[in-house]
Each structure stands twice: as C-alpha cells, then as structure tokens.
Amino acid sequence: MAAIVNNLALLGRFALDRVAAIGRSGLILMHAIIARPQPLIAFPLLIRQLYSVGVLSMVIIVVSGLFIGMVLALQGYTILVDYGTEQAVGQMVALSLVRELAPVVTALLFAGRAGSALTAEIGLMKTTEQLSSMEMIGVDPLRRIIAPRFWAGVISLPILTMIFSAVGIWGGLLVGVEWLGIYEGSFWSNMQNSVDFFDDIGNGLIKSLVFGLVVTWVAVFQGYDSVPTSEGISQATTKTVVYSSLAILGLDFILTALMFGDL
Amino acid sequence: MDFFDDIIIDIKQLTFSRGERYICKNMDIRIPRGKVTAIMGPSGTGKTTLLKLIGGQLKPDSGSILLDGDDIPRLGRSELFDAREKMGMLFQSGALFTDMTVFENVAFPLRVHTKLPQDMIRDIVLMKLQAVGLRGAAELMPSELSGGMGRRVALARAIALDPALVMYDEPFTGQDPIAMGVLVNLIKKLNQALGHSSIIVSHDIKETLSIADYIYIIADADVIAHGTPEQLKQNDSDQVRQFMRGLPDGPVPFHFPARDYETELMEGR
Amino acid sequence: MRNRGVELGVGIFMLVGAIALTVLAINVSGLSLTKQQDTYKIYARFENVGGLTARSKVTMSGVTIGKVSNITIDRKKLMALVEMDIDGDVDYLTSDSSASILTAGLLGEKYIGVTTGAADDEILKEGDFIEDTQSSLVLEELIGKFLFNQASE
Ligand SMILES: Nc1ncnc2c1ncn2[C@@H]1O[C@H](COP(=O)(O)OP(=O)(O)OP(=O)(O)O)[C@@H](O)[C@H]1O
Ligand SMILES: [Mg+2]
Numbered sequence: 001m002a003a004i005v006n007n008l009a010l011l012g013r014f015a016l017d018r019v020a021a022i023g024r025s026g027l028i029l030m031h032a033i034i035a036r037p038q039p040l041i042a043f044p045l046l047i048r049q050l051y052s053v054g055v056l057s058m059v060i061i062v063v064s065g066l067f068i069g070m071v072l073a074l075q076g077y078t079i080l081v082d083y084g085t086e087q088a089v090g091q092m093v094a095l096s097l098v099r100e101l102a103p104v105v106t107a108l109l110f111a112g113r114a115g116s117a118l119t120a121e122i123g124l125m126k127t128t129e130q131l132s133s134m135e136m137i138g139v140d141p142l143r144r145i146i147a148p149r150f151w152a153g154v155i156s157l158p159i160l161t162m163i164f165s166a167v168g169i170w171g172g173l174l175v176g177v178e179w180l181g182i183y184e185g186s187f188w189s190n191m192q193n194s195v196d197f198f199d200d201i202g203n204g205l206i207k208s209l210v211f212g213l214v215v216t217w218v219a220v221f222q223g224y225d226s227v228p229t230s231e232g233i234s235q236a237t238t239k240t241v242v243y244s245s246l247a248i249l250g251l252d253f254i255l256t257a258l259m260f261g262d263l
Numbered sequence: 264m265d266f267f268d269d270i271i272i273d274i275k276q277l278t279f280s281r282g283e284r285y286i287c288k289n290m291d292i293r294i295p296r297g298k299v300t301a302i303m304g305p306s307g308t309g310k311t312t313l314l315k316l317i318g319g320q321l322k323p324d325s326g327s328i329l330l331d332g333d334d335i336p337r338l339g340r341s342e343l344f345d346a347r348e349k350m351g352m353l354f355q356s357g358a359l360f361t362d363m364t365v366f367e368n369v370a371f372p373l374r375v376h377t378k379l380p381q382d383m384i385r386d387i388v389l390m391k392l393q394a395v396g397l398r399g400a401a402e403l404m405p406s407e408l409s410g411g412m413g414r415r416v417a418l419a420r421a422i423a424l425d426p427a428l429v430m431y432d433e434p435f436t437g438q439d440p441i442a443m444g445v446l447v448n449l450i451k452k453l454n455q456a457l458g459h460s461s462i463i464v465s466h467d468i469k470e471t472l473s474i475a476d477y478i479y480i481i482a483d484a485d486v487i488a489h490g491t492p493e494q495l496k497q498n499d500s501d502q503v504r505q506f507m508r509g510l511p512d513g514p515v516p517f518h519f520p521a522r523d524y525e526t527e528l529m530e531g532r
Numbered sequence: 533m534r535n536r537g538v539e540l541g542v543g544i545f546m547l548v549g550a551i552a553l554t555v556l557a558i559n560v561s562g563l564s565l566t567k568q569q570d571t572y573k574i575y576a577r578f579e580n581v582g583g584l585t586a587r588s589k590v591t592m593s594g595v596t597i598g599k600v601s602n603i604t605i606d607r608k609k610l611m612a613l614v615e616m617d618i619d620g621d622v623d624y625l626t627s628d629s630s631a632s633i634l635t636a637g638l639l640g641e642k643y644i645g646v647t648t649g650a651a652d653d654e655i656l657k658e659g660d661f662i663e664d665t666q667s668s669l670v671l672e673e674l675i676g677k678f679l680f681n682q683a684s685e
Pocket of ligand 1: 281286305306307308309310311312313355
C-alpha cells in the first residue's frame, strides 16, 4: 500500500516537474523575445551569432543537400523509368525537397550541429558562473546571451533550408540530366509545372521557420536550465538533440497535414 | 556604535534553506556605509550564499534585505537589474567572460552602463588593470591566465564602475604574498579614497583583521560573533577563539554534518 | 580583423540564401516576375472530371491560358462544376467554345483544353459558362468499350 502511494507521489512529482519545466522555458522565451530593443548593442551580437549558428552550418548543409538531391534523382529514375516517365524526375526531386526533405533534414542537421553547440555553450557559461556574474554586473543574460542566439537560430534555419533545396535540386539535375541523360528541357518544365511558389516553397519556408523556432528554443532552454556540472551539460546537450529531433518530426506531420492534407 | 549611523545594507531575520538544511536562520546583519565589513566563518557555512542573497540571485525563504531602503527579494526583474548597478561582485571562481579579452572583460560594465567615449573607457580600463598589476595582460584571453591572475582581473572588473558596494568573495585566495599585499592595499585605498562600502569574505585572518572595520563571524546558520577586530580579539567565547586561531578542535566543527565516523567505517565491513 | 571576417561571412550567408530563394522561385516554381495579372472566372460542367484537380492547367492549342481554381458538385444537375481562372488578356473565348479534359501522355496529368467555335458569338466574360464539354477519358471505360466492340464483332 505504502509502495503504491509512494510511486503515485513520485509520478505526481515527475509530472509537476515537467509542467514546471515547460513553464520556465516559456518564461525564458518570453523574456528573450520581449526584450527592450537596443539596436546598437543587439545588432553586433546578432551578427556574431548568425555567424556561429548559420554560417558555420553552411558546409554541412550544402554537402548533405547535394547528396540527398543526387540520391533522390537516382532512386526516382529507377522507379519512373519503368513507366516511361523519367522526365518527371525533376518534379519528384523538387517536390520532395521543398515540401519535406529540405525543411526536415536541415532542421535535424541544425539541431545536431548548432543546437547542441548552443546548449553546451550556454551550459558552460552557467557552470563557470559567467551568467551569474553578468547578472551581477546588471546585464540580463536573457537579453544579452539568450536573445541573440535565439533570433540567430530562427533567422538561420529558413536560409539554410533554401540553400539545401537549391543545392539538392542542382544535385538532382547533375544526376538526372548530366548522368542519366534526361532531356533538360522536360526536367525543368515538368518541375515548373508542378511546383507552386506559394503552396510548395512557401509552405516549406513556414515549416522551416517553425522548426527554427522550436530547435533554438529547446537548445537555449536546455543550456540555461542545465545542472551546472560537466555531467549536467552533457545531459542537456543530449536532451537538446533528442527533444528537438522528436519535435521536428512530430510537428512535420502536423504541419504537413494542415498544409497539404486537403489535396 | 557610531558605525551604524549610516547603513547601506540592513539584513533582517533572513532565513534561507537548501533542502532540509538551513544556511541562514533568522540572521541579522548590518553593513555600515563607507566601511570595510568582513564576513568570516568555516568553509561551507554559507558566506557565498549570503553574498548571492544580497545580489538578488537567490531568493530567501523569509526576511528582508534592504539596500538603501529597497527590499532586494521583493524587487521586480528590471528594478533588480537597476539595483545591481550599484553593486560590484568578485566571484569566488572569477567568472570571467571566456569569449572576451581581459581588456574587454573589464570594459564590459563600462560599455553597457555608461555612454563614455572609447578613449575614456580605454583609460579607465588600463587604470583598473594597472591597479591589480595586470596592465600588460590586457590583450590576453582569460584561458591564458593563471588562477590568481584571473581573480585579479575579475576584481578589476568588479570595481570598473566604482560601485557603491563591492562584494569580494575570497579575494586573497590563490595570491602570492606580494599580490596579496597589493590587493589588501587596493581594497583599503578604494574604500578610503572613493568611499566604497566593501564586504569581504575571506579566510585569511591576518589580512582581514588588518583592513576590516567590522567583522561578522557566521557558523551554524547564524552570526556567532560580531564586532571590531579589537573586540573580536578580546572575545573569549570558545568558538570565536578557535576560529581566530585556526585550531582544529573545538566547538566549531571542521566536518560537514555527518554520521558518526566510526559507525560508518564499521558498516562497510 | 576578426570582426570583419564575421561580418563578411554573415553577408555571404544572407546573399547565398537570397540567391537560393530566387532560384527556387524562378527556375523551380516558374514564378514569373510579371505575375499577378488580372484573371476572370468562367465555369464548365463535366460528367466526370476524373483526375483533374485545382491548379491543373487550362490550355488552348497547347498554350496555357489559365488554371483550374476550384472543383465542386453542381447540386442541381449533379455534375462536376469546374471553376477556371482565365488570364485577363485572353479575350477571344466565344460562348460556343468547347472544353475537354485531356491527359498529358498516357499516364500524365489531366488538364483542360479549350477550343473556340466558329461563329462570331459573344465573348465569354466573368461568370459565364462553357456549355459544350467533354469529360475525362476514363481508362477503364475505354477498355470496357473496346472489349464490348470486339465481342460484338
Ligand atoms: N547549488 C547548490 N545546491 C545545493 N546546495 C548548495 C548549493 N550551493 C551551495 N550549497 C550548499 O550551501 C552551503 C553553503 O555554501 P557556500 O558556497 O555559501 O559556502 P561558503 O561559506 O562560501 O564556503 P567556502 O568558504 O568554502 O566558499 C554548502 O554547505 C553547500 O553544501
Ligand atoms: Mg564561498
């Protein structure tokens, strides 16, 4: 009897802890977003973060995009050629990239590359009391440290996604046209006939914006809320990658259902 | 008691606990303005915690901490940040910003809180670094400093804005005798020339007695003695004498609260 | 020094992003910059639209003149009601035009082909109907007919 009550109490405590964590993360997000704008200070900080979050992620995005585009073209070709519709390779590559693969894969790579780095950086700042000493100097770390990192993530991910799509389609072109010898004219015209700017590219952009928000939110929160020990940081980094990957995949389903579900 | 005509910090009935353990229990401390106040006590009794409570980084369970009449635990977020501009704090770990040079670390408070022109900031930073003997290290990154050097840079940063109240958490730890002498003089000078109020947490009894105007000794979650250095030297309570002379045995426990030593050892069999 | 590199890097990053978006917009989705011309709506009823969807093309002599914007059921006649957005500069569709649902290639997408009549009839305006329509070729029906003919011969 006592054991049951104990377990129930544990479960209750666990649930309460989760809810409290969600509350804390919400507060952090709020403070980071509703920061009194100080453009002169904030802008250079944002640039700095765009560099480490966005620019430094570019190589991995370009390389992955290229390979995924090439693989898509190859796979698509082997399937479509049986029906004599191999000109549709361009359309297939483009649609699967802009609607689905570019936002999702970019976000997953971003979570692993930039999200975990953000968490570790902020967690280490907390462990070494840099955040506390900043507070004591009278500077709010939520504004000075968290906000620029958050915005940099939200801005970078859609840009990276666009680059991923463009490079992927180029990879598809390389394989489809240069290698497998599909007529280039029909490759492009098929693509242009089926891809709509607002419905496909626009929705893909919206997806990546949502993912950017979620991934950076998770990353900065896990860093800020980490237990200030080396073990705590490693756990927080793992959590960032796991939680944001799950969130990306789950949200992708929901967003896809909302955007393309009625077609 | 002429010290206490003008107090900068008035701590009343402060209670703070970590889990089941009280770090402070109904503690009363008054910090006189323009004086050097030392807080001493065995390791782990909550001196750092007390400084963090004053800085508003921790919230007490009950009690009040009045800084110039503002009750720190009850300030809103932005008021708290304003209040902190009046304080400087040297962290026990130094806590330098690792992504900035030594120069930028010291310049940081000036850049965010003043609109001074660049060359003036430069002059002030170099002055502060000169005072701690590290002007030559201005362009180094914190990772290139030794522990003692890092803490001196942190001290320079804590006093960059000439705050009304400076809290030093163990400023002398890890310093060689020369640097220690310089720092003692520096703190004294800052206090006398600029009228800073200072709170020093330290274990170095000789140095502390030489610069402190008033001393609080805390143990067991409360103030066990307070007074001027002379008064404390005269104090004949066992606890105070043991602490002032650094004797291992006496009423002040050297050990963190634990079960009986022998029982625990025997249990392992 | 280091700052300059950072700024340059971010500048290039933004630029590459903008170029990627432009390439996607123009080359991939075929968005033309002189877009957003006026369109007008005309309607047609079909027995069967099998496979036609919103955004399918509307062509005349193989040239795209508009697109399907909506497909519903006409409740009175119980036929498919197709709404089309026709480009504003197409002012030569006469009221005796006919619309048929065609297929690009054997398995390709469906689109609407419009042919005008001979007479100098009235020109179709916003909200008008094309009365003469020919439904989608449904492969199963076609095969069924073919078999039926074979059998009867
Ligand atoms: N984050 C924390 N979580 C739980 N307990 C803590 C935490 N920080 C400190 N403590 C506990 O609070 C007590 C007081 O810690 P504090 O750092 O204030 O001691 P101190 O007096 O500064 O010691 P020292 O002279 O060694 O620096 C310690 O016994 C410690 O166990
Ligand atoms: Mg301490």
